[in-house]
Every structure is written in structure tokens, then in C-alpha cells.
Amino acid sequence: PRPVIALVGRPNVGKSTLFNQMTRTRDALVADFSGLTRDRKYGEGRYEGHRFIVIDTGGLSGDDAGLDAEMARQSLQAVDEADQVLFLVDGRAGLTAGDHLIAEQLRRHGKPAHLVVNKTDGQDPEMAAAEFYELGYESVFLIAASHNRGVRSMLESLFPDM
Ligand code: GDP
Numbered sequence: 001p002r003p004v005i006a007l008v009g010r011p012n013v014g015k016s017t018l019f020n021q022m023t024r025t026r027d028a029l030v031a032d033f034s035g036l037t038r039d040r041k042y043g044e045g046r047y048e049g050h051r052f053i054v055i056d057t058g059g060l061s062g063d064d065a066g067l068d069a070e071m072a073r074q075s076l077q078a079v080d081e082a083d084q085v086l087f088l089v090d091g092r093a094g095l096t097a098g099d100h101l102i103a104e105q106l107r108r109h110g111k112p113a114h115l116v117v118n119k120t121d122g123q124d125p126e127m128a129a130a131e132f133y134e135l136g137y138e139s140v141f142l143i144a145a146s147h148n149r150g151v152r153s154m155l156e157s158l159f160p161d162m
């Protein structure tokens with residue numbers, strides 16, 4: 001069976017943009033409006049001839065009210081389905097309370113997760129990522145999804161035998 005990778009993180013951190021890069025489609029809705037992708041969305045990714053499934057989600061907000069709760073439910077379902085989880089954060093916005101809440105939910109869930117610091121373009125990637133290390137992740141990738149930067153080397157690390 002193909003490995004399944006779930007993309008989670010607050011709205012607007014760049015999940016759909018990364019989904020598009022990983023699947024090379026424009027299927028996932030990318031928008032400046034928070035939380036537009038409300039359902040889980042599945043795509044097929046290929047890397048060096050190997051195939052995997054990517055799940056885009058509407059975003060975990062750490063908030064339990066209304067629509068947010070539905071989006072959170074969808075995201076947690078995606079985490080359930082996944083072999084690996086990519087937890088995206090916004091290297092421009094910096095570390096937020098919502099990021100901490102998501103990190104806590106993922107920890108409780110216990111699925112292997114990697115931290116992905118996105119939007120590192122236009123700044124020193126290491127500087128942008130520095131404050132996120134307190135989330136305690138051993139596996140951290142620095143990318144700029146909209147520039148397709150760091151995505152290949154991230155896939156290389158996720159699929160080391162490929
Ligand atoms: P989602 O809500 O997590 O799915 O986020 P989107 O993929 O819809 O992206 C939200 C916004 O961030 C859009 O305006 C994207 O163009 C922008 N964005 C995504 N990735 C990057 C990046 O690497 N760098 C910058 N500067 N902007 C990005």
C-alpha cells in the first residue's frame with residue numbers, strides 16, 4: 001500500500017500550496033481566506049518514481065467552536081488515516097498559541113509527525129525556524145511551498161529508501 005501523508009496546521013500556513021506542489025496539481029484550493037478548504041482532499045504524489053497519497057485538510061485551529069470543530073474533526077480523521085503527519089507552521093507569522101494547541105493534540109494522538117516551517121522565503125530560513133524548535137520536534141523541515149523550495153529534500157528525508 002502507498003504511504004499516506006497528512007498535512008495539518010492552522011488555516012493559512014500553506015497546506016494547500018504544499019499539497020499542490022506534492023501532487024503537482026492546482027486541485028487544492030489556495031486562498032488568502034482562512035479555512036477555505038473545509039473537506040479533506042486526497043491527491044497522489046510521486047517522488048523518484050514512488051507513489052504516495054497526500055491528504056490536505058481545512059486546518060486545525062485548536063478552537064472547538066462551530067465550523068472550527070468540523071474542520072478539526074476532519075483534520076484528526078486525516079491524521080488517523082495517515083502513516084506520517086506533516087505539521088505546518090508559518091515562518092512569517094511566527095509561533096502562535098494555535099500552533100502549541102495543535103502540537104499538543106498531535107502528541108496525544110501519537111502518530112509520527114514532522115514539523116514543517118513554511119514561508120521561509122525572503123528571510124534566513126534558520127532564523128525563521130528558530131522559535132519553532134521549542135515545540136520539541138526532532139524532525140524539522142524548512143520550506144517555501146509557494147516557491148517549491150525545500151520540498152524535494154523533505155520528500156527525500158520522508159522516503160529515505162527511495
Ligand atoms: P492553507 O490554508 O494552510 O491551505 O494555506 P494556503 O495554501 O491556502 O496558503 C495561504 C496563503 O499563504 C496563500 O496566499 C499562499 O499563496 C501563501 N503561501 C503559501 N506558501 C507560501 C510560501 O512558501 N511563502 C509565502 N510567502 N507565501 C506562501
Ligand code: MG
Pocket residue numbers: 015016017029030036037057058
Ligand atoms: Mg487550504
